[in-house]
Amino acid sequence: MIGRFFSRYTIWIYAVLAFVFLLIPIAYTIVFSFNDSRRTNISWRGFTLDNWVYLCDEQGVCQSFLNSVIVGLVATLLATTLGTMIAIALVRYRFRFRAATTLLLFLPMATPEIVLGTGLAAEFLTAGIPKGALTVILAHTMFCISFVVVTVRARVASLDPAMEEAGRDLYASPGQVFMRVTFPLLLPGIIAAALLSFALSFDDFIITNFNSGPFTTFPKYLYTAAAKGMPAEANVVASAVFFIAIIAVVVSQLSAAARRKRLAKQ
Amino acid sequence: MAGGFAEAGADLELVGITKRFPGFTAIEELNLTIPAGSFFALLGPSGCGKTTTLRLVAGLEDPTAGRILIGGKDVTTTKPYQRPVNTVFQSYALFPHMTVLENVAFGLKRRRIADPLGKAHEALRLVELDHVAQRKPAQLSGGQQQRVALARAVVNRPALLLLDEPLGALDLKLRRQMQIELKDIQSDVGLTFLHVTHDQEEAMTMADTVAVMNKGQIEQMGAPEELYELPKTAFVANFLGQSNLFTGTVTNSGKESIIVDVAGTKIEVPRERAQRHAGEVTIGVRPEKLMLHTSAPKPTPGTNVIGPGRVNDVSFSGVSTQYSVTVPKLGNVIVFAQNMVFGPVVNDGAEVWLAWTVDHGFGLLDDPADGPRFEPDTDTKSIAVQRREKLEEELEEA
Secondary structure (H helix, E strand, O other): OHHHHHHHHHHHHHHHHHHHHHHHHHHHHHHHOOEOOOOOOOOOOOEOOHHHHOHHHOOOHHHHHHHHHHHHHHHHHHHHHHHHHHHHHHHHOOOOOHHHHHHHHHHHHHOOHHHHHHHHHHHHHHHOOOOOHHHHHHHHHHHHHHHHHHHHHHHHHOOOHHHHHHHHHOOOOHHHHHHHHHHHHHHHHHHHHHHHHHHHHHHOOHHHHHHOOOOOOHHHHHHHHHHOOOOHHHHHHHHHHHHHHHHHHHHHHHHHHHHHHHHHHO | OOOOOOOOOOOEEEEEEEEEEOOEEEEEEEEEEEOOOOEEEEEOOOOOOHHHHHHHHHOOOOOOEEEEEEOOEEOOOOOHHHOOEEEEOOOOOOOOOOOHHHHHHHHHHHOOOOOHHHHHHHHHHHOOOHHHOOOOHHHOOHHHHHHHHHHHHHOOOOOEEEEEOOOOOOOHHHHHHHHHHHHHHHHHHOOEEEEEEOOHHHHHHHOOEEEEEEOOEEEEEEOHHHHHHOOOOHHHHHHOOOOEEEEEEEEEEOOOEEEEEEOOEEEEEEHHHEOOOOOEEEEEEOHHHOEEEOOOOOOOOOEEEEEEEEEEEEEEOOOEEEEEEEEOOOEEEEEEEEOOOOOOOOOOOOEEEEEEEHHHOEEOOOOOOOOOOOOOOOOHHHHHHHHHHHHHHHHHHO
């Protein structure tokens, strides 16, 4: 009896356990963003919307969040542009040290972050560049490039060279071939690489901590805040980011489904 | 030049074209003139250099030596987008992110020709696909994609249209249909077509002129019937249909014909149909020109007879039957016979004589077993390039 029950529901039990395990921290974060916390946000003291409404009143929350967004956007733009160009070069052209370049691009991904962080810090010190927003952006761009190259390169490799030849054959100049044929065909890969870059940059703490000086990003703010008791406003920002991500995913899925339906109708 | 529509097709002239890739030669000293308005087929096995020739004309590759002239104008150093040439690619290479209409209008828009969409619709009507103009290429069948690729090239009215095995991916029935359509479109729009294929039947049914290419050179060029009935080399004799070839010594070189002694059997070939008239020569006859006899036919002037031989294989294919006959000292001879009666005329193992009219024989320029034409490219520079590329690949894998 019990054996039959287990064999039938094992997969459900596993699934539920896995989801509970995955979601508890997120659920906790969301719930405690509504906590009337006062000094520490560890025990439940009652429901309130104040944390959401007066979000920016808490010192540093909004500023650090804004900093993180700006750093993320700039680093993503730089890394995606450079990385895409490198990926195209690596697939399409044969040049001296091509194999070596491929290998070197993997290094930042394989190196422990702490090593990269200290290394960069020493480098900036030697070069005499004061730590701040600029150094953080440079550092983030550097480690994002590798991920962009790997993501975009797969897309370039799967691109039929005949497409570009057809473009050239149909009177498009090299620039037009890139803008109208190559780029649109690589776009899904480039978007994926950009999202990955932004997520990596927005999340990063270790490298940022070594290279930011007085400049505060959101992860850095959380780290400092945790030492003296995490404010509920941090939970608000984390929850908001979570909701924005979920909404983005749902909207893109729905629009893709709608597009498929429209195409199927034709 | 690339600024407007071509008034009509243009001549294509290749002068001494050579293309060397590191370590091998794809084309050697190729000279070729294709007159305006013709449907020209380059026929050859894979690796014979025909696709390279096409890419050179399109400007997608640069020749190592030689000149390319379109309508008398030297285009050797111009870029692909500056040439009045369009290509229908083997893989079609339709842009997947654009609709069919946008694909067809692409070339017109790049050249800023007035009313690109109207002209694109017109081209799509020509290939009977205007009703799918708003779809994406992925939603079309193989045959439809092929027609879109054709429309996308034809709409630009190039002086020269290049077709790179465009029917290769289609099934037999669709292929036949497309062959007829292509031919119709060519006579409708009056462009010069250069068609590259390895399918001899396709080349023969569609083209006015066929050039058989082998190992980077043109073996023979002419109208399809001419090539088939009077092949000049062993390669052409065997690549274009099948041939029975015999090698022997010329014993009598007369005014009208030559007599060749093939292992004791005397075979007569008309003098004008033989490329060589003395010494060791290879002669041949097409399998469908042979008649099977179950008893020794009376020797009559104007007829060659060989035999007796033994039938070792009979394969019935509906319209005709293929017999394989072993003739002592002459080897295997293939005979195609129309099925005028029900079933095969003779059975496996029967003793037969083979006869054909002297006028049907032909004499070749070369021997069937000629060595490789290309010497390996041992230029130190190309060896160095090859070594480096190999090394790089190894490094990549490591």
